[in-house]
Amino acid sequence: MPDVIVSPGARAKLPPWLRIGIATGGGRGETNALLAELKLNTVCSSARCPNLGECFHRRNATFLILGDACTRNCRFCAVPHATHPAPPDPAEPERIAEAVRRLNLQYVVITCVTRDDLPDGGAGHFVRVIEAIRDAVPAAGIEVLTSDFQGDLAALRTVLAARPNVFNHNIETVERLSAAIRGRAGYRRSLMVLREATRLADGAGPVKSGLMVGLGETDDEVTATLHDLRASGVTLLTIGQYLPPSSSHWPLARYVAPEKFIQWKNLALQLGFRAVAAAPLVRSSYRAGELAATP
Structure with a gap:
């Protein structure tokens, strides 16, 4: 099955492999109610994830810390973007720990808005969240999905010293497109963060990264990115289809055929990645516990 190329300015019609049912029922409603009660943000809602219904129905969510504006x-x-977001909420770690306890989560993914306005980029807040979860649910696995901390190795060291089970930082896209799409985040800086995370973790936990496809990259550029990530020490990988949140976001260039995701997964495994999730609807934290548990 070939990729579906999207003409510039055209309205992109979803191909059959991206049409999903809407999960309803008690689980989704209960998760929504709990998040509202505890005043917690999730990347599921903020980033308009297509898997929100499924994950909330399973009483799972990826918590978004440090506010709701980047x-x-x-x-x-x-x-949402803000030049001067509100200060971090000191009570947020305890509320997240309470949600983890009440949802009975055995694996927790914590991500953040990027906070370049904070001296440590929010690294200390990450640590407080990790500690609160471990106090409430000691057996829970914890994955952190962080910003690049502007390349601040002291901030990176702070987070890794808390010993998350998995450290994740997304490369997002190929090098040629990175500056245009990611703004102040740099491809080479992200590779440096991943490389240093591998060194600082020193085998205590795997390093993970992910990228989107369909933004205008070529297949050869995806292959080059996989080589770069593996050379930086990454062992867990996600690859998913980019879906523009709105017409004002970066335009979609193609819908990548499911077979190509399988080819990239096989290539990544040949390169030495321990575990790979690659499919159109894969997102960085989608079924993250299952990926981390892969032998």
Whole structure:
């Protein structure tokens, strides 16, 4: 099955492999109610994830810390932008821990808005969230999906010293497109963060990254990115289809055929990645616990 090329300015019609049912029922409603009660943000809602219904129905969510507005304005992302966001909420770690306990989560993914306005980029807040979860649910696995902390290795060291089970930082796209799409985030800086995370973790936990496809990259550029990630020490990988949140975001160039995701997964495994999730609807934190548990 070939990729579906989207003409510039054309309205992109979803191909059959991206049409999903809407999960309803008690689980989704209960998860929504709990998040509202505890005043917690999720990347599921903020980034308009297509898997929200499924994950909320399973009483799972990826928590978004440090507020609901980002100091960067990447062209692929639906999270709101603010030059001067509100200060971090000191009570947020305890509320997240309470949600983890009440949802009975055995694996928790914590991500963040980018906070270039904070001296440590929010690294200390990450640590407080990790500690609160471990106090409430000691057996829970914890994955952190962080910003690049502007390349601040002290901030990176702070987070890794808390020993998350998995450290994740997304490369997002290929090098040629990175500057236009990711703004202040740089491809080479992200590789440096991943490389240093691998060194600082020193085998205590795997390093993970992910990228989107369909933004105008070539297949050869995806292959080059896989080589770069593996050379940086990444062992867990996600690849998913980019879906523009709105007409004002970066335009869609193609819908990648499911067979190509399988080819990239096989290539990544040949390169030495331990585990790979690659499919149109894969997102960085989608079924993250299952990926991390892959032998």
